[in-house]
Amino acid sequence: MPQFPLLVATTLVSITLFGWLLVLGRSLLIPFVIALLVWYLIVALAEAIRTLPLGRVRLPRLVAVPAALAVIFIVFSMAVDILAANLTELARDAPVYQARLDQLLESGSIWVGLADPIQMRDLVPDNALNRALSAGANAITQIAGSASLVFIYVLFLLLEQSTFDRKMARLFSSRERMEIAFLMRERITGALRHYLGIKTAVSVLTGALTAGLLTLLDLPYAALFGFIAFALNFIPTIGSLIAVIFPSLLALVHFETLTPFLVISLGLGTIQFLIGNLLEPRLMGNSLNLSGLVIMLSLSFWGAVWGVTGMLLCVPLTVMVLLICAQFPASRPVAVLLSADGEVGAPMVPSRPGPPSPPA
Secondary structure: OOHHHHHHHHHHHHHHHHHHHHHHOOOHHHHHHHHHHHHHHHHHHHHHHOOOOOOOOOOOHHHHHHHHHHHHHHHHHHHHHHHHHHOOOOOHHHHHHHHHHHHHHHHHHHHHHOOOOOHHHHHHOHHHHHHHHHHHHHHHHHHHHHHHHHHHHHHHHHHHHHHHHHHOOOOOHHHHHHHHHHHHHHHHHHHHHHHHHHHHHHHHHHHHHHHHHHOOOOOOOOOHHHHHHHHHHOOOHHHHHHHHHHHHHHHHOOOOOOOHHHHHHHHHHHHHHHHHHHHHHHHHHHOOEHHHHHHHHHHHHHHHHHHHHHHHHHHHHHHHHHHHHHHOOOOHHHHHHEEOOOOOOOOOOOOOOOOOOOOO
């Protein structure tokens, strides 16, 4: 029993130190994590390019990887240009929309019989919307500016990926531990590939439907809101809500009547409900096996540590923690608590013991 308080204290100190290091090194870690995701996407896209039907010819890896890198670079450049232009235009038009919102608040105050009408400055500071939009445009510019560092990381990952297996094999003194490590990596890779593949496809569908509906109703910045819906779909629970609120508020101040506002609110809400509660769970199944409460706590933790980037990555990072903790007796209770049903599977067992035999 005397060891239990010491164990709890050591665990709390370790978690606190780990969180402090994550916050302290965020400027270095976030670009590297983004580079890892881009590298993973390039490898997956290169394999897809190599499987293109070209008769009996199969593109070599030396051609498929640069082609995948070019495709991602072009898409990223186009997205940054569209976002920067839309955010700059929206920031310029923000005073007009703010004045329109003041009129709506005054009309609503008179309708409910308030002696002192509510104004926008009573709810948020002056020019808060304009400053927020300008900050968003600056954030996009900063992301584009840091792309060079991410590109350097990705380039070195591509150049050294052929040695990853050999280095990993030589980290272990026995074949048993080596095979467990490789099996763990395969399980994590499979889970992340399943999650990211389905989540990306569902997010693209959500963004396309959002942009299509807003374009059909002639709401400005439809492409911007479509991209926001695509990105926020990776944030559990609150992302879908925010993706509906922003264009609905703009519709409220842009149109003269409430009909477009109601159509946009109900339409976007229906899209988010059908995709988030019917289509995505059917495609995803129970592969993640994460508790809903754990997802919300993870969202809060990674959001506090790494901001929006952490919120986007909270589910993949939590899945990795669950799969790793499930393999060791000391940390297995942590995996059980993180899971949705307490079933984390049996620990992975190597095929045969013996000295390691690293890959060539």
